[in-house]
Amino acid sequence: MAGVLDTVNQRTQLVGENRLELLLFRLNGKQIYGINVFKVKEVLQCPKLTTMPHSSPVVRGVAHIRGGTIPILDLGLATGASPMENISQCFVIITEYNRRIQGFLVRGVERIVNMNWSDIQPPPKGLSNDNYLTAVCQVDKEMVEIIDVEQILSEVAPTRQDISEGIINAGVTENARKHHILIVDDSSVARKQIKRCMEQVGFATTVLCDGREALTFLQNLVAEGKDVTKEFSMVISDIEMPEMDGYTLTTSIRNDSRLQDLFILLHTSLSGVFNESMVKKVGADGFLAKFQPDELASLAIQTVQAQSEE
Template sequence: MVKLKEGQGMAGVMDSVNQRTQLVGQNRLELLLFRLDSKQLYGINVFKVKEVLQCPKLTIMPKSSPVVRGVANIRGGTIPILDLSMATGRSGLSDLSSAFVIITEYNTKVQGFLVRSVERIVNMNWEEIHPPPKGTGRDHYLTAVTHLDQQLVEIIDVEKILAEVAPISEVISAGVIDVETQGKAVTKHVLIVDDSSVARKQVTRCLQSVGVEVTALNDGRQALEFLRKLADEGKRPEDEFIMLISDIEMPEMDGYTLTAEIRADSRMQKLHILLHTSLSGVFNQAMVKKVGADDFLAKFRPDDLASRVVERIKVSDEG
């Protein structure tokens, strides 16, 4: 039996994005809670979820990753269905007839995640979401954890899973960086913030191909403390870094709140901020404007990201 908010049927699991955008910018999020084959609770940001439904008929895809249990025809589109249990190193779900699929959108791609059961939606603050405990191993699949009713809720690093099932090319196309800009890049420094280890590595490798130096941090609070320390030492962040590239969804403090905090501090408000996220939807453009970021880019497009960095190298060189 699927447990949801009172008076909320399966068809009503998802409210319209418009009703949820009020949470964004307040360091808040809503998590859809689900289970795989154990008692462990997992959570996924509702903004990533398009729909929840009983597992439909799956068509097996030859030569695909074992994690992809098949494809399903949903609302006229063919969507790959990934077994989240198998993707995180456990055995796959056995009885699919009683399983559910969470249809999600990450990095502008739509896929379904096969889960045992869907519980309910909870409204939380990013300050209650913490990085995974140290010592969970280098290959762990968690990007964050939180507690709810004295139960641990694990938030899976979906970007890591997707990168393993369908690796994204990190190669920058010829012509994106000219020789002159690459020569100037070596004296430039970029600060990046992302809670996903896979995303941090993707962005770092892309920027290193451009030629800039990279400092990578894990969440918004860590980044804010780092920038405040620089300012306390009398340094101007905009002189130290040509730009900050920040994820939006992060434990402790999200990218919107980080941007608003930077803009509220006269010592660092001139730092160029690019929000870089796997969240899709037009609401992001409005939020970027509202919190005072300079730019917004959907993950992960190496050419687009490299182009933004190249622009900043040229602007900073003129300055």
């Protein structure tokens, strides 16, 4: 255990080619779960919690850690299972998602495993908690379930979905209607958020679930003789996705002369530990941390306006 806790901060610096590292943990039962180490800031024994009135039952309290006050979410409750008991004996995984820091209460933390995104698969239909899963994989012949944290956070602490007044006007909408945006994200919540945001501006959208699907889709279009830069003004892609991550998708697009001129925005919840140099290395046109509808809408509007002026 000490080895896992001591190396989490070092491991968050790793950026590989279509690879990730998962921190494995358990809730109340035998099922193993995983979380991308990039999202993890710290793992510690559960500190004393202060209950907060009128908060979601999923929030077991707040903890005062390193000068800050952090909400602690019970991942068992959040995924529809039983709550954690004897929480003083539990562990807290401190994470950063979508510009927010929160802790996840878990029964035990096991180890870190190095995986290839091609070994991470969408969850099979019919799992009892598939609404809260974004992917699954096999580790030592056991299924590891990767929780859709964005789904949980959207239920516990919903973010604003609508674009502020003043960003969209009649001219913006008229221009947006001429443009089509490709959205690639494995989280159903994120896909809906981005689609809603883009369609509020006036853009047409196509939504896909992972990098492999997106690359195949684009390659099929060019095989049909279509110019993808005329089909899509912009690709908004997540980074963490099963089958093929956003880094590898971007690299693959840039290495294909038929696709390389597409505008690519990497849009990810990897806000606090994101390596800005990686965006430049793979050739993405921009990076934006999730999820701020005003920022996303403004960037998309500026991008298509610049394209219209070329």
